[in-house]
Amino acid sequence: NAGVTQTPKFQVLKTGQSMTLQCAQDMNHNSMYWYRQDPGMGLRLIYYSASEGTTDKGEVPNGYNVSRLNKREFSLRLESAAPSQTSVYFCASSQMDRVGNEQFFGPGTRLTVL
Amino acid sequence: AQSVTQLGSHVSVSEGALVLLRCNYSSSVPPYLFWYVQYPNQGLQLLLKYTSAATLVKGINGFEAEFKKSETSFHLTKPSAHMSDAAEYFCAVSNSGGYQKVTFGIGTKLQVIP
Numbered sequence: 001n002a003g004v005t006q007t008p009k010f011q012v013l014k015t016g017q018s019m020t021l022q023c024a025q026d027m028n029h030n031s032m033y034w035y036r037q038d039p040g041m042g043l044r045l046i047y048y049s050a051s052e053g054t055t056d057k058g059e060v061p062n063g064y065n066v067s068r069l070n071k072r073e074f075s076l077r078l079e080s081a082a083p084s085q086t087s088v089y090f091c092a093s094s095q096m097d098r099v100g101n102e103q104f105f106g107p108g109t110r111l112t113v114l
Numbered sequence: 115a116q117s118v119t120q121l122g123s124h125v126s127v128s129e130g131a132l133v134l135l136r137c138n139y140s141s142s143v144p145p146y147l148f149w150y151v152q153y154p155n156q157g158l159q160l161l162l163k164y165t166s167a168a169t170l171v172k173g174i175n176g177f178e179a180e181f182k183k184s185e186t187s188f189h190l191t192k193p194s195a196h197m198s199d200a201a202e203y204f205c206a207v208s209n210s211g212g213y214q215k216v217t218f219g220i221g222t223k224l225q226v227i228p
Binding site: 042100102105 | 148156157158159204218219
């Protein structure tokens, strides 16, 4: 089992460019999440998908869109990148049938916007 | 509303010394509490979790944490630090509703001095 995979690992964009971060999990989890990690701010939730076919905004959704393509895949899109979106992005998944289940994280995508 | 406060963004200990990382939580309902560890350039992985079964929780790599309701604390300890424990540690709290929204602390970087 690969767990949670993310592509790409690194990306450099110019202001105004767009890109999609890909995430896939092979654990048959219902719920998937996108976080950003910035120094001194911990992890902040961008969007989440409680189950296939549903998506909801998290704490910092502005400038992002998501697609829950199927149960396995959850992508994050930056339509017009800004320097403030320079960050490390993590995808995570969890099983929602029991509260208190842990989240499993991917290795992250390090994004720089110039 | 739920939140966690991690006291000390950086902690240094000598190899072999006690590790104590502090976490206080705020939650309007009985919480589920987690400690995650992040090694350099990796995603987060679960160290341990509290889900009301026992107040003293043992995790991987010799870590443990004690839930103290009266102090709203969930401090992480390890009797003897090892060089391999150098990492960033995140405390997190989850609600008890249907959707598992997890709120992370800002993280504590642990440095182990030889």
